[in-house]
Amino acid sequence: MFKSFYLNKKFAIYAYGVLAVLILFIYTQIALTVALNEWYRDFYDILQAPKAEISKEEFLQNVKDANNSALAQKEFNEANFINKASVYIYQNSLEFFTGSRNVKGHSAYGMISFYHLVMVFLSIALPYVLIYALSVYIASLYALKWREAMTFEYIKFWKExxxxxxxxxxxxxxxxxxxxxxxxxxxxxxxxxxxxxxxxxxxxxxxxxxxxxxxxxxxxxxxxxxxxxxxxxxxxxxxxxxxxxxxxxxxxxxxxxxxxxxxxxxxxxxxxxxxxxxxxxxxxxxxxxxxxxxxxxxxxxxxxxxxxxxxxxxxxxxxxxxxxxxxxxxxxxxxxxxxxxxxxxxxxxxxxxxxxxxxxxxxxxxxxxxxxxxxxxxxxxxxxxxxxx
Structure with missing residues (x-):
C-alpha cells in the first residue's frame, strides 16, 4: 500500500515533493489561525470599551502610545518557531491598517479602531480561505496519484x-x-x-x-x-x-x-x-x-x-x-x-x-x-x- 507509492522511483518525486508542499500549506494555515487568535483578544477588548466618538488627535495619540517597538519585539522573540510567523503576520497587519503594532491597553476605543480591526481580520482570513481551498485541491490530486501507483502495482500481481x-x-x-x-x-x-x-x-x-x-x-x-x-x-x-x-x-x-x-x-x-x-x-x-x-x-x-x-x-x-x-x-x-x-x-x-x-x-x-x-x-x-x- 505504502511501498507502491513512496518506494517506487516513478512516483517517489511526486510523493515526497507534493507532501512537502502540503506541509508548507498546513504550517501557513496554523500561523494564520494563531494570528486570528491574537486578533480575538484585541477585537473583543475594543468591543468591551467602546466610545461613541474619538477625535483624530486621540486616535493618533493612542497609536503613538501603543507603538512600543520594544514590547512588540519581546513578543516576537518569546514566540516559538510557529508563532513567530503568526506574530509577524499580525503585527504587520496591524501596522499597515492602524500605523501601530500594538493596540492594547487603552481605556476606550472609537469606531475607527473597530473598522481597522475588521480590515486586519480580512487581511488574515481571506488568505487562509484561499490557502485552505488550494491545499484541499492538491491533496485530492495527491490521493489520486497514490491510487494510480497502487492500482498498477496490484494489477501486475493479480494478473499472474x-x-x-x-x-x-x-x-x-x-x-x-x-x-x-x-x-x-x-x-x-x-x-x-x-x-x-x-x-x-x-x-x-x-x-x-x-x-x-x-x-x-x-x-x-x-x-x-x-x-x-x-x-x-x-x-x-x-x-x-x-x-x-x-x-x-x-x-x-x-x-x-x-x-x-x-x-x-x-x-x-x-x-x-x-x-x-x-x-x-x-x-x-x-x-x-x-x-x-x-x-x-x-x-x-x-x-x-x-x-x-x-x-x-x-x-x-x-x-x-x-x-x-x-x-x-x-x-x-x-x-x-x-x-x-x-x-x-x-x-x-x-x-x-x-x-x-x-x-x-x-x-x-x-x-x-x-x-x-x-x-x-x-x-x-x-x-x-x-x-x-
Missing part, C-alpha cells in the same frame, strides 16, 4: 493469479482509492493537530495562570483540592484530560464498528459480483432467490451498522456540545472579578478549543478511522492472496 480472489475487482477499483483518500485526509488532520498543539499550547499555558488563580482562589489550603491552585498550565492539563477521557469512552462505544464495516464491504462485494456476472448470463445469475438472499445480507448488516453508529453519534454529539460551554464556565470567575477582560476570555476560548480539538483528533475522526481499518484489512488480505510483497 489464475484462481479467483473474493472481491478482487472491488479491491483494485474502489478500495485503492478509498485507502489513499482516507490516509491522505486523516494524515493531514493528524499532522495539522500536531502543529496546532505546538502553536497553541504555549498560549494556553500562559493564559492559565490568572484564570486558574481566580477559579481556585476560594479553596483553602486544607481542602483536598488545594493542589489545583499550584498547577502551572492548568487549562492545558484540563484539555488533555477531557480529550483522553473522551477517546477512551469512544473506543468502547464504537468497538464493533470496524468489524461491521468490514462485513458490509464483503456483502456489497458479493452483491456487485452477482450483478456483474448477470450482465453476461442472466439466465444463470441474478435469480430472484439469489438477489433476495444477497440483498437481505446487505440490509441486515446496514441496519446493525446504522444502529451502532447511532449510539456512537449520540455520544459524540453530547461530548462536543458539552464542551462548548466548558471554557466559559472556567473563565467566568476571572471575568467577573476583573482579573481579565473580554478579549482574554475570547482568546482563551479560541486557544482552548484549538488545543482540545487537536487532542481529540482521533475522537472527531473515529468514523474515518473505522472505515480506514476496514479498507486496510481488505487490502492486506488481497496482497496476501496475490503474493504481493
Amino acid at each position: 493469479k489464475d484462481d479467483n480472489i473474493e472481491g478482487s475487482s472491488q479491491r483494485i477499483q474502489e478500495d485503492c482509492y478509498r485507502f489513499s483518500k482516507l490516509v491522505e485526509d486523516l494524515g493531514i488532520k493528524i499532522f495539522k493537530a500536531f502543529m496546532t498543539l505546538l502553536a497553541f499550547l504555549p498560549i494556553l499555558y500562559t493564559l492559565s495562570d490568572p484564570i486558574s488563580k481566580a477559579l481556585f482562589n476560594s479553596i483553602s489550603d486544607e481542602n483536598v483540592f488545594s493542589f489545583l491552585k499550584h498547577i502551572d498550565g492548568f487549562l492545558v492539563y484540563l484539555a488533555l484530560f477531557v480529550s483522553l477521557g473522551g477517546l477512551l469512552i469512544s473506543w468502547f462505544v464504537g468497538i464493533k464498528l470496524p468489524g461491521l464495516e468490514y462485513n458490509n464491504q464483503k456483502a456489497e462485494a458479493a452483491f456487485r459480483k452477482e450483478l456483474v456476472y448477470a450482465e453476461d448470463n442472466r439466465s444463470k445469475y441474478a435469480s430472484d432467490k439469489s438477489i433476495l438472499e444477497l440483498f437481505t445480507g446487505i440490509t441486515t448488516n446496514y441496519k446493525r451498522l446504522f444502529l451502532h453508529y447511532g449510539y456512537f453519534n449520540i455520544w459524540l454529539i453530547m461530548f462536543e456540545q458539552s464542551l462548548v460551554i466548558l471554557p466559559f464556565l472556567i473563565v467566568a470567575p476571572s471575568l467577573f472579578s476583573g482579573v481579565v477582560g473580554l478579549g482574554i476570555v475570547m482568546q482563551m476560548n479560541s486557544a482552548f478549543d484549538n488545543v482540545r480539538t487537536s487532542f481529540s483528533v482521533f475522537i472527531l475522526n473515529w468514523t474515518m478511522i473505522t472505515e480506514l481499518r476496514s479498507v486496510y484489512k481488505r487490502l492486506k488480505e488481497f496482497e496476501k492472496n496475490v503474493g504481493y510483497k
Whole structure:
C-alpha cells in the first residue's frame, strides 16, 4: 500500500515533493489561525470599551502610545518557531491598517479602531480561505496519484493469479482509492493537530495562570483540592484530560464498528459480483432467490451498522456540545472579578478549543478511522492472496 507509492522511483518525486508542499500549506494555515487568535483578544477588548466618538488627535495619540517597538519585539522573540510567523503576520497587519503594532491597553476605543480591526481580520482570513481551498485541491490530486501507483502495482500481481480472489475487482477499483483518500485526509488532520498543539499550547499555558488563580482562589489550603491552585498550565492539563477521557469512552462505544464495516464491504462485494456476472448470463445469475438472499445480507448488516453508529453519534454529539460551554464556565470567575477582560476570555476560548480539538483528533475522526481499518484489512488480505510483497 505504502511501498507502491513512496518506494517506487516513478512516483517517489511526486510523493515526497507534493507532501512537502502540503506541509508548507498546513504550517501557513496554523500561523494564520494563531494570528486570528491574537486578533480575538484585541477585537473583543475594543468591543468591551467602546466610545461613541474619538477625535483624530486621540486616535493618533493612542497609536503613538501603543507603538512600543520594544514590547512588540519581546513578543516576537518569546514566540516559538510557529508563532513567530503568526506574530509577524499580525503585527504587520496591524501596522499597515492602524500605523501601530500594538493596540492594547487603552481605556476606550472609537469606531475607527473597530473598522481597522475588521480590515486586519480580512487581511488574515481571506488568505487562509484561499490557502485552505488550494491545499484541499492538491491533496485530492495527491490521493489520486497514490491510487494510480497502487492500482498498477496490484494489477501486475493479480494478473499472474489464475484462481479467483473474493472481491478482487472491488479491491483494485474502489478500495485503492478509498485507502489513499482516507490516509491522505486523516494524515493531514493528524499532522495539522500536531502543529496546532505546538502553536497553541504555549498560549494556553500562559493564559492559565490568572484564570486558574481566580477559579481556585476560594479553596483553602486544607481542602483536598488545594493542589489545583499550584498547577502551572492548568487549562492545558484540563484539555488533555477531557480529550483522553473522551477517546477512551469512544473506543468502547464504537468497538464493533470496524468489524461491521468490514462485513458490509464483503456483502456489497458479493452483491456487485452477482450483478456483474448477470450482465453476461442472466439466465444463470441474478435469480430472484439469489438477489433476495444477497440483498437481505446487505440490509441486515446496514441496519446493525446504522444502529451502532447511532449510539456512537449520540455520544459524540453530547461530548462536543458539552464542551462548548466548558471554557466559559472556567473563565467566568476571572471575568467577573476583573482579573481579565473580554478579549482574554475570547482568546482563551479560541486557544482552548484549538488545543482540545487537536487532542481529540482521533475522537472527531473515529468514523474515518473505522472505515480506514476496514479498507486496510481488505487490502492486506488481497496482497496476501496475490503474493504481493
